[in-house]
Amino acid sequence: MPDFDVILDRRGSTKWDKYRDTDVLPMWIADMDFNPPPAVIDQIQSYVSTGMFGYTDRPGELIDVVLSHLEKTYAWQVGVDDLVFIPGVVSGLNVACRGLVAPGESLLTATPIYYPFLDLPKNVDRELIRIPIDMDADYRYPVSALEAAITPESRMLLICNPFNPVGRMLSSAELSDIVSLCLEHDLLICSDEIHCQLIFDDRKHVPVAKVDPRIEDNLVTLIGPGKTYNLAGIGGGVAIIKNPVLREKFNEASDGIMGSINVIAYQSMLAAYRDCEPWRLELIKYLQSNRDYLAERIDRIPGIGMNVVEATYLAWLDVRSLALENPPAFFESAGVGLSDGADFGGPGFVRLNFACPRAILVEACDRIEGAVSAHHNHS
Numbered sequence: 001m002p003d004f005d006v007i008l009d010r011r012g013s014t015k016w017d018k019y020r021d022t023d024v025l026p027m028w029i030a031d032m033d034f035n036p037p038p039a040v041i042d043q044i045q046s047y048v049s050t051g052m053f054g055y056t057d058r059p060g061e062l063i064d065v066v067l068s069h070l071e072k073t074y075a076w077q078v079g080v081d082d083l084v085f086i087p088g089v090v091s092g093l094n095v096a097c098r099g100l101v102a103p104g105e106s107l108l109t110a111t112p113i114y115y116p117f118l119d120l121p122k123n124v125d126r127e128l129i130r131i132p133i134d135m136d137a138d139y140r141y142p143v144s145a146l147e148a149a150i151t152p153e154s155r156m157l158l159i160c161n162p163f164n165p166v167g168r169m170l171s172s173a174e175l176s177d178i179v180s181l182c183l184e185h186d187l188l189i190c191s192d193e194i195h196c197q198l199i200f201d202d203r204k205h206v207p208v209a210k211v212d213p214r215i216e217d218n219l220v221t222l223i224g225p226g227k228t229y230n231l232a233g234i235g236g237g238v239a240i241i242k243n244p245v246l247r248e249k250f251n252e253a254s255d256g257i258m259g260s261i262n263v264i265a266y267q268s269m270l271a272a273y274r275d276c277e278p279w280r281l282e283l284i285k286y287l288q289s290n291r292d293y294l295a296e297r298i299d300r301i302p303g304i305g306m307n308v309v310e311a312t313y314l315a316w317l318d319v320r321s322l323a324l325e326n327p328p329a330f331f332e333s334a335g336v337g338l339s340d341g342a343d344f345g346g347p348g349f350v351r352l353n354f355a356c357p358r359a360i361l362v363e364a365c366d367r368i369e370g371a372v373s374a375h376h377n378h379s
């Protein structure tokens with residue numbers, strides 16, 4: 001079984017290289033300071049030794065593995081043709097917006113949200129209506145505000161569930177309200193569910209597809225192994241699109257722009273979904289205890305609030321009451337590299353990635369505590 005306490009040399013990764021030759025602990029971008037499951041590494045190594053790097057169709061076994069994973073985990077029956085393999089979830093998100101939303105039509109999303117959602121207007125030239133979540137009300141989904149924001153031009157709602165950066169899972173009541181609203185207004189949904197296997201406290205993920213069978217006709221679901229198995233640098237994901245008209249439009253929008261998924265991503269996805277459940281369960285235990293440790297430490301630091309992290313390995317820290325001029329710069333100068341909440345549409349917040357060996361987390365908490373205490377003493 002993996003020993004997640006081991007501190008690995010991760011220099012060479014984007015996460016660590018941002019702070020190369022400094023004493024800043026990188027706790028920003030969403031990858032983990034752990035090795036991927038050994039079964040994935042073995043699968044890649046044995047594939048590499050075949051030397052087959054030419055054009056390659058999706059392996060039949062991978063299709064079976066993905067379909068049975070969806071069936072077993074969510075009782076979700078998906079057909080072979082409903083799967084579109086994609087190089088990454090963000091590419092899938094961009095293609096869905098480009099292909100399924102016509103010029104002049106608009107997108108909707110609740111904010112704060114994973115920042116590539118906010119880049120969509122620039123990338124695909126469609127308007128994005130942002131509906132702010134009430135950060136002082138447990139980050140509940142703003143269903144009424146969403147309803148009020150719908151116009152005749154609205155075409156697609158973008159959901160991130162589990163919700164990066166606020167670490168929540170949408171409740172069944174919220175999901176059912178959202179889906180009813182979309183059915184009523186004939187809105188498509190693109191649901192980014194990449195964090196659906198990083199869930200704590202025995203909660204169960206409910207894919208949007210399972211909320212009401214009618215929504216499947218208007219739905220693109222995006223999943224991938226990148227977050228759970230720490231494979232972001234390899235890429236790979238799946239768009240599940242049951243409606244053949246939408247699927248055709250998605251494929252047309254990706255033609256010539258979004259390259260095909262690479263052979264190593266196929267192999268790593270195969271091993272991840274087929275062989276790594278025991279590893280994933282150990283990971284969840286470790287992350288959950290890191291989350292609990294972090295919550296306890298943050299609770300004792302006056303001026304910082306922390307969300308309840310139900311899923312993802314990302315804590316969303318409310319530092320508004322510290323009145324910092326530049327929150328990420330403040331924590332960086334204390335030796336902790338965090339993501340700026342403003343990049344997600346949440347100024348006054350920072351996001352902390354706690355997927356690291358416990359010793360690093362302890363050190364980061366000590367540094368944060370020391371810096372905040374000094375700040376209080378000076379102000």
Ligand SMILES: Cc1ncc(COP(=O)(O)O)c(C=O)c1O
Binds near residue numbers: 090226232
């Ligand atoms: C919500 C969400 N979607 C997508 C991604 C990235 O997916 P990919 O690397 O497959 O494009 C991330 C990475 O942090 C994420 O948090």
